[in-house]
Amino acid sequence: MTPPRHPGFDTLSLHAGQRPDPVTGARATPIFQTAAYVFQDTDQAASLFNMERAGHVYSRISNPTNAVLEERIAALDGGVGALATASGQAALHLAVSTLAGAGSHVLASRSLYGGSHNLLHHTMRRFGLDTSFVDPRDLDAWRAAIRPTTRLLFAETLGNPGLDVLDIPSVAQIAHEAGLPLLVDSTFTTPYLQRPLDFGADLVMHSATKFLGGHGVAIGGLLVDGGSFDWERSGRFPELTEPYVGFHGMDFQEESTVAAFLLRARREGLRDFGACMAPFTAFQLLQGIETLSLRMERHVANTREVVRFLSSHAAVESVNHPELPSHPDHALARTLLPKGCGAVFTFEIRGGRPAGRKFIESLRLFSHLANVGDAKSLVIHPATTTHFRLDDAALRVSGIGPGTLRLSVGLEDHADLIDDLAQALRASQKI
Amino acid sequence: MQVELDGHAAWVYTGGKPFDPSLPVVLFIHGASHDHSVWALQSRYLAHHGRAVLAVDLPGHGRSGGMPLPSIEALADWIARLLGAIGVERAMLVGHSMGSLVALECAARHPQRVSALALVSTAFPMRVSEELLTATRDDEPAAQAMVNLWSHSGLAQYPGNPGPGFWVARVNLRLMQRQRPGVMHVDFAACDAYSNGLAACARVSCPVLLVLGTRDAMTPPRAAKGLSAALSDVRVVEIEGAGHAIMAEQPDALLAALERFGA
């Protein structure tokens, strides 16, 4: 039987969640730059507040421009809905604080973006939430570290800084056997390269600041609910399956069989913590998502050229990229990331810190800054910037060498990128 | 709210308020492979506007126990028994798709129990293509994908269900996936086999409302013409641009139609 044709990824990137404005005919998504929305009458007001009707009340909780972005990322990731947040950090905080609180435990990969690690290891601990960290490749370690108080498993699709490829099916199975959901940070891969929900993850978060926007002009986060986790069957989430006095006594799973998590996250976390996205940011991120496929294809193609160049260069000790057979997750990457492993990776320069410093300072096209996922190519040398306080031994513990450089390959002509890298590598070896 | 019925738990959503039998009762019946939550934006509103709401999970669906019942007639009798078990004399029945046939048959068999009928996204006969019926038996994911595609009118739904930021098509797919294996085939086979529609219409004397989506690919408005011709007291409301999933796609328009009808 021929299955029916569903709209494809590129079509959804352009159309999901939006149609021409019925009042003005505007084809682009209008920026609804308003804090609040006029009620038709007192009864409609009360119904909106009580979730008897759907609609907008106040832009901290929902906004029509943000809703288009939320529906679009949900469509691309295959989720039941999403929440737009002030940043990627806010998306992670919202996910964690919706499911866990004082006395509960989060089990996370140890290969995380530094900001995520800070939030879980230091800041949330101050609020009574305990997080333990495991090697994401060690499935037994995941299994062994689950406690009765665990509420969430968390990892990145491609870990930081070693680009560990997350074995989503296996980690999701471990989570599900324990009645727990798996949250995946999909920032480096975007739904174009991988849809973690299709592999068994339950929740997905993005720093939309990165490849989703693609332009490096806006900070934003997205949290997607896969809608397949049964909170009631798990029995560990009274926040979602018992009446909540903080919202009209609502039992969220009774209200929505498949979208209870998102309802609670919006009606509690977004309402109370207030880390909402500005509608102008949502508009900018939508502009980015419209061309996500085209850009990711080019990011991946350029990255392959750059990886090939660096791999055979005398001034380069090693290149760490899952598409190389030397990477420990090469085989896994071929099954889970067949379209490519993104555009962020590290390599080791010969000559340690001084060579790294000289290399960075000699680059002309690559921008030296603390970000990834821009249309422009970016570079950072952790040993002299983000991790400058650490000595070489301490760096090693974080999986970073004195000569480790991280590139985020952009959309320029790859020949120009390679020329720039070549001249900077030459300069780095002359010291 | 949970009640014992036929030796199984029957689970009923009461709209976020305790059930008060002294108020006029509106009972919602979901369609194939669904549960009460498809009525989120109608049931909760009416429960907070002077009605006693019962949004059921049919046997074997959602939180209700037991096996799915194999025919529209059996489901209709189950609804009547449920009303009896809860102690409700008369209720307005609102049904969607398969649930609309159950409501119609229930009104024909148990006229004393039914004060009015609202049939949403309805058709008679509700024939299911051979291809789809086979898929519901042999390949549920393929069947779910087909039904989900045919249930929605487009790629953008305002204001979203249950609220802004929800992707309605995936909510619907996940809800179908949440039902137990085998339920989908029983439901679609029951729709396909139901032959008593016109005879039921002839026996129904209460007021009937048909709510139809102009872009419904599963039960298009023309497929309800036989029903409207056979009913004695019928109003038809067509909702412009709505697909099969009217409750999710145009919740306010549906609510307005129900309220005008007296729900």
Ligand SMILES: Cc1ncc(COP(=O)(O)O)c(C=O)c1O
């Ligand atoms: C993988 C990953 N997750 C989360 C974040 C945090 O996102 P934001 O900077 O938008 O708060 C970042 C930012 O660098 C990131 O790279």
